[in-house]
Amino acid sequence: MVKQEVTVLNATGLHARPASMFVQTAGKFKSKIHVIKDGSSINAKSIMGIMAGGIAQGTTIEISAEGPDEQEAVDALVQLINDKFGE
């Protein structure tokens, strides 16, 4: 299991287009991936879960992955957030 904390920096947070980019990226990996926010865990491959998560700008979340490509998955998602989804 690989885990990393990251703070969401882009203006809209994990909403709308960033949310769908995030879920699409997560969907490329075989590992089980979760986003942990305030102690509750959201499946990173669920657009409904991520959208409903209310992850706004400035929120710190933990991304955890477990599976054959867990390191790559966490790296890719953290990078996406750090790049502010190309905004």
Added chain:
Amino acid sequence: MIIKEGIIASPGIAVAKAIVYEKIIVDIRKGHAPDAQLEIEKLQSALKASAIQLMSIKDKAVAELGQEEGAIFEAHAMVLEDPEFTEGIETEITENGYFAEYATELITNRFYDIFDAMDDPYFRARAADIKDVGTRVINNILGVSQADLSKLKDDAIIIADDLTPSDTAQMDKDKVAGFATNIGSRTSHTAIMARSLEIPAVLGLCDITKTVKNGDLVVVDGIDGSVAINPDEKELKSYLEKQQKYNDYLEELSALKDQEAVTLDGHKVELVGNIGEPGDVTGVIKNGGQGVGLYRTEFLYMNSETMPGEEKQFAAYRSVLEAFPNGPVIIRTLDIGGDKKLPYLPLEEELNPFLGLRAVRLCFREVEMFKVQLRAILRASVYGNAHIMFPMISSVTEVRQAKNILKECMDELSQANIAYDKDVKVGVMIEIPSAAMTADIIAKEVDFFSIGTNDLCQYTLAVDRMNQDVSYLYDPFNPAILRLIKQVTAATNGQPQFFAGMCGEMAGDPLAAMLLLGLGLYEFSMSALSIPRIKKLIRSIRFEDAKKMADTALNLESGEAVQEYIKDTLEKLKITI
């Protein structure tokens, strides 16, 4: 006979036996299930059954109603496959020991509430999708099936609380004669569906499902906005006469389809349609529109999760241009800001969004985004008679600025050896009073004007028509508006090939259209359904009379006086609106 009053959602009169389509109230057991494994199995097979149903509904919807409607069920399938949705239900079963149907209801409501509370209307609308899917899964778990409307024996009027996309998609459209529902408005799904099927619908009847029983004879009167239940012979006869009269009227209008929009004394004008997406051209053609007077390209942007690229835009513009080999297609460049936002283009909150960074003002700041659209329009311009229109122009300086950017795009395309129409027409929307007052100056830079009455009224009269406390002041017949329109049409005088049009709601209003004709308007752009009626009116008046009428109206003191005067004059001329 009982009569119930409601909201007209689609015009016409339908007489048929009623089918009361009531949602089965299912018994959701809230306690603890004896066997969690059994509940999981019930859930799994219900999810599978739901997926199969959605697939076949989607195919039926695409075949009968088009891609757009099919997309709704793709969204439903996404909800059904979403891991947070399915795993959430499983967790409720395994951890809390609930029955499968209760677990499904809990999770459905949880997501429904979250999405329903979102600011963005697109995501708020997804709440209904979630509910629709949740209901389907629950019905499958409990093995109940809703009344089947897919194979109707006779023509029927569907009486329901409300109709969802799932309900309407599976209906036998040849047999459904009309809708009458408890809730709903002109913009609800039921209303949109009724209009696209061209069947009468009256909604917002509160308790029609309680008043009507299966097999009752029902009249849906989409002219007066009422529903009559079990009329006697005499009453029925009068409804059938009304129906005949309405059908005659429609026939008369459709006979005009290929006729020109020309006055009794030979003055020709152009009637064109407003569209929001390429699919809308069908309605414009069907109603005899000669082209498109306003293509609102913002929908291309608003219906997309990311910035639409040049190819996607090119394909959309090309398909609209190809639909009208001769007629003009006026493509309005992106009009966003104000009350319209894009999820992927964050904008600062503004104190006065309608006076702020919107339309071309925003495009001047986001030049690259603007150029993508202009290149797409230019490339498409070789496929028809393209006109480019810039919105929110307040002075000639902005016209020049926009034209310079257009010129850059043309040069880039020339260098890359990509074809475009070098004589593509360029025009502006007149919706700011300063532009109307300087129309003669702006005229030197453009090929056409199109007056946007909704914003022109709002800016001229300083009234927010969404604000119920002041919306009574919003009046397109106000002489101030008429004088501005006159200034715009006057600026086109004596210049061949130059025209003034209008793409606001006013152009499709019968009284206003007569006045606008007299004010010298050449091009009338409106929703497709209004075209036949306006054409009939234009063909029934003399241009000379319309001009005289307009001249007098310009000097009246209020909007009410103008309307009264037009009504009286038309009556004297024996023209029925």
